[in-house]
Amino acid sequence: MKQNDPSKIDQLLDLLLDALQERQAARGRPFAAIETPPEPENPVTEAPPTIPAEPEAAQNETLEAVLAEPELPEKLPSIQLDRMIGRLALVILALIVLVNIPYNRYGTNLARAMPDAQALVIRDGLVLKGSGEEIYVLENNHKRWISSLDAFTYYGYRWEQVNLVDDDFLAQFPSGPALSILYKCPTSPHVFAIENGVKRWIKDIPTFVEQGYVWDDVQIVSCAAIERLPSGLPIPPDAGEPPSP
Amino acid sequence: MIRELGVIETILRNRLFFFHEIRDGIDLQRKLRAMLISSLTFFALYGAVMGSTHSLWQALSSAVKLPVLFIATLFITAPTLYFFNVLFGSNQSLLQNVALIMTAVTVTAVILLSFAPITLFFLLTTSQYQFFKLLNVGIFAVAGSMGIMFLIQGMRIVSNVGTEGERNRRWVVRLWMFLYAFVGSQLAWTIRPFIGAPSIPFELFRQLGGNFYTNIIASIGEILGFFIVQ
Structure with a gap:
């Protein structure tokens, strides 16, 4: 200047x-x-500009x-937002704890107090029960009847997994093979499915696989124990006379 | 903790100062620490709210998984934004980039926290799983959009206005936002469930299969009565 x-x-x-x-x-x-x-390294000495x-x-x-550079506006004064957010966070934490506290001896809490009939997600392994005694498990869009209490516990199901549904809802799924306990005696190649206390001979390996069973499910029991069980229809029903265990 | 929350007020009310400080590299590490602590806390709270619909275990699991989701997405996508910005003439450091993204993440976390009472209300008054899922998708979309708005504003201030490549860098940010949303949604699908279907026992992670987008379409279809989600 x-x-x-x-x-x-x-x-x-x-x-x-x-x-x-x-x-x-x-x-x-x-x-x-x-x-x-x-x-500059070599400054000009005469006549400075x-x-x-x-x-x-x-x-x-x-x-x-x-x-x-835009002109920055005036910095706004604090409105104690940090304290307000901190309090909101504490209130939400308290509510989370509150809705998760069980209020009866069955463990029901506020967060899950609403009936969940509408919340059923159809999937393999879903356990369903209509108005009848039978309990079914869904597999590949088919309902498989769990043929005995032993089978229910053997396959790892629990009562709290059973969803009560309308019969109409169950009816939309075609029936698949029953889910049973499998017995085999050590000295015989024959495998029997136990349904409602009745043994049913499974004709051959393709039938066994078709029923959705795997060899790990076969339990080895004494031949006498299998013989004591009354015989039912073989699987498939036209398989012929069941052999002795 | 309350002291760290002060950063929220600065971001929400004095954002221009905040972005200018990031541009000038002032107190970056302190800012990052405050934003990280605040956002992790808020995400954890919102995660716990979501998981409470299923079980206590799900609430705890979601309280951990939701902060992990956002922080992991940040770490996965931040280098892309940084290197593309550098490629188009930016002189920001990686820390400045991360601070800007963390600003967006923090805004998202605050918005989510503000929605937590609404989510809790619907948690207590409805049991329809698909509705609750879509409600949360909507809330995340709103919160994420607000965060992105902050990111765009911050990028505009922090990057050198008028220098070469500015137009390209704006496009980089826009495209990167899609990348961020895509990575985030895929990661969310991978580490799901966050809510937990009522008829399924608690599971930390669910089997992979399907994808986020088809599931959302299926949920909308079920709510409208077209079909049942399998």
């Missing part, structure tokens, strides 16, 4: 730089963009920086 004959652009630049310097000084940090450029020391490119950069 102490030039003898400054041009208008220089005056404008100086004004902008002054304003920028003041603002940066108010923020309490140095302003890097207006640092004096380093002295009367124009400002900053090169024109640096001036343009500074102008761009000044023009690009």
Whole structure:
């Protein structure tokens, strides 16, 4: 600003730089963009220039920086939002605990107090019971009758898994093979499915596989124990006379 | 803890100052720590609310999984944003990028926390699993959109305005947001369940199969009565 004959652009630049310097000084940090450029290695000693020391490119950069910097609005005063959020978080934590506390001896709590009939997700392994005594398990869109209490426990089902549904709902699924306990005596190759206390001979391996069984499910019991059970229809029913265990 | 929550007020009410400080690299680590603690807490709370529909175990599981989901998504996708920004002339550091994304994540977490009472209300007054699932998808979409708005604003301030490649960097941010949403939804599908189907016993992780998008369409179909979700 102490030039003898400054041009208008220089005056404008100086004004902008002054304003920028003041603002940066108010923020309490140095302003890097207006640092004096380093002295050239071979300075010209005679007749120092009367124009400002900053090169024109640096001036343009500074102008761009000044023009690009939007003026920050006044910083808004605190409304103690941190405390409010902290309290909200504590209230939600308390509610989470509250809705998860069981309020009766069956372990029912507020979060799961609503009946869940509408919330059934159809999937393999879903245990269903209609108005009758029979309990079914869904497998590949078929309902498989669990043929005995032994089979129910053997296959790892629990009473709390049983979903009571309407008979109409059950009827939409075609019946698959029954799910039974499998017995085999050590000295015989024959496998029997036990349904309601009655043994049913499974004709051959393809039938065994077709029924959805696996060899791990076959329990080895004494031949006498199998012989004591009354015989039912073989699987399939037209398989012929069942052999002795 | 309350002290760390102060960052929320700065982000929500004085965001321009906050973004300028990120641009200038002021107190980045303190900011990141505060945002991380705040967002982890809020995500954990919201996760617990979601999981409470099923069981206490599910509530605890979701309280851990939801923060993991967001932080893991951040770590997976942040390098892409950083390197593409560098490629198009950005001079931000990786820490500045992470701070900006964490700002978006923190805003998302705060919005989710603000929705927690509504989720709790529906948890207590409805039992329809598919509805509850879609309600949460909607809430996450709203919260995520708000976070993204903050990210776009922050990126605009933090990146060098007027420098070369600015237009390209804006496109990078826009495309990266889709990537972030895509990775996030896939990760969410991988580490599900967060709510837990009522007829299925508690499981930490469910078998893989299907995908997030078809499941949402199926849920909408079930609510409208077109079919039953298998």
